[in-house]
Amino acid sequence: METRLPPWRSLVLPGLFVLTCIVGGIFMWRSFGGDTPLQARGYRINVPLTDAPNLFPGSDVRIAGLSVGKITRVTRRGTTADAQLDIRPEFVPVRAGTRATLRSKSLLGEGFLELTPPRRKTRAIPDGGALRAADIVPAQRLDDVLGTFDPATRADLRALARGLARATRGAGGDVNQTLGEAEPATAGLQMTLGVLDRQGTSLRQLVANSATVVSALGRHEGALRSAITGAGRVFAVTAARNRALRRTVRALPPFLVALRGTARTLGAANADLQPAASALAGVAPAVRPALLQLRAVAPEARRTLDAVAATLPAADRGLPALRRILGAAAPALDALHPVLREALPVLQLLATVRDSAVTTFAGVSQIHNGTFLAEDGRVQHYANGIITLWNESIGGWVRRLPSNRGNTYPKPGFLDKIATGLESFDCRHVHNPNYLPPFGGTPPCITQGPWTFNGERRYYPTLQPAPP
Incomplete structure (x- = not known):
């Protein structure tokens, strides 16, 4: 019996096989x-x-x-x-x-x-x-x-499945081809659904607003029915005028050709139209009110122009004479200009205090308008004014009496306050000695204050020549 160990070279191959099996088993396990x-x-x-x-x-x-x-x-x-x-x-x-x-x-x-x-x-x-x-x-x-469907619905679904099976029997190739060619449509649908997913909030608002619109339409069912009826009538009239619409459609191409030529002309004039349009932009807001006012006065303007037509022959004769008169009046106007500059402020002041001026002139004319019939039958005129006496009629006062309510420069409309008491120019004298009290008591002293004339606020007006 051999008791020596086998050489290591004879053990390499079995060892590699065992190691490979272990690694492969671990890989498969993983x-x-x-x-x-x-x-x-x-x-x-x-x-x-x-x-x-x-x-x-x-x-x-x-x-x-x-x-x-x-x-x-x-x-x-x-x-x-x-x-x-x-x-x-x-x-x-x-x-x-x-x-x-x-x-x-x-x-x-x-x-x-x-x-x-x-x-x-x-x-x-x-x-x-x-x-x-x-x-x-x-x-x-x-x-x-x-399982959520009731038996009747499940029966309908089974019938639907059987019907689909019969409809697609023998048409598997066509169905596959249809599904294969549906890729562009499904890609577009995927893109659309992606956009809708990103716009989810807006889509929910649209659905909610659609419910609101439908509810509003339900509340106005009569108006909706009338609108649908009116639309039907419009379509009926359109159908009745089909021939006229056909002529309009046929005339539209030549009109478009002419419009294209006009557009080319406007394009060539664009360099001149653009500055004009920029200049009109500033006055454009005032055009609409002006047109509305012009529309309001158009009937009167038409009547005026019709009346002017009768005067044109006389104007042909009179305008040359008027031109000669104005040419000769130029030196007189030059001399009249300084006078008018001095007179214009006076006229403006009279226009401001016209109520007081009219009252004064009316009083003067009334005083001198007294008449009586003399013994010989002639009408005699006399002054019918009454002389009034009050506590200040007596001369010799060193200071104004505290009962004095005089106003040398009353402002316009001062007579409107005659029921509540006229205003005084000032009230600095109310504490002066009361040498002779008036009859009937003394009214309260109310200061008039300054008032505005020609843009200047003063206690009394100061007239200046009008600007040249």
Whole structure:
């Protein structure tokens, strides 16, 4: 019997085979979600599930479509299941309130567990902890959806499925070709749905406003019915005038050709029109009020122009003579200009105090308008004024009596206050000695104050020559 050890060269090949088997077994184990032997255990939590028909060790754990870990174990807990999750280090920890939903990757039923983190930051679930059963969202399966329908609806769905089967029997190739050529439409639909998703807030407002519009239309059903009836009448009239509309449509192309030529002409004149338009921009706001006023006075202006037509023959004769008169009057106007500059302020003052001036002239004319019939039958005129006496009629006063209410420069409209008491120019004399009290008492002294004339506020007007 040979007791020597075999040479090392004869052991290399079996050793390499054994090592290859071990590495291959570990790789296969890892591919199916198993743990590497002697590997440090990661962050793990438990998730209680009502059922887990398509969840196995090695299934994905995802957040927002991104894989964050694997399912390491699925065990039964009575009538429920318990899944153990191994989360990769960059995604730990899982927060309390995270919601878990069992979903399927494909029609074959391959499942994964989707986690939805809470909106606000909560406490971290420790390693080995578990999610609450209240945070598990049950998966919505097709049989659950169909189970909500009543028997009649389920029967209708079966009839619909059988009808679709009969309609598509033998047309599988056409259906496949249709679905294959629908890619551009589905791509456009995906883009449209993406835009609608980004405009979700506006879309919700549109739907809410649509409900408001429909409610308003419901409240105004009569008006809506009248509008629809009126639209029907419009369409009926349009149909009755179909021949006229046809002529209009036929005449439209030549009109467009002429309009194109006009547009070219306007384009050539653009260099001149642009400065004119810029100049008109300043006066454009006043055009509309001016046109409205012109529209209001247009009838009167038409009548005036019609009346002017009768005077044109006389104007042909009189205007040349008027021109000669104005030419000869130029020296007289030059001499009259300084006089008018002095007289204009006086006329302006008389216009301001016209009430007082008219009262004064009326009083003077009334005083000198007394008449009586003489013995010889002739009418005689006399002054019928009455001489009045009061306590200031006696001369010799050194100071104004405190009862004096004189006003040398009354402001316009001062007689309107005669019922409540006329205003005085000033009241500085009310404390003077009262040598002779008046009969009937003394009215209160009210100061008139300054008033405005020709833009200047004074106690009495100061006349200046009018500007040249």
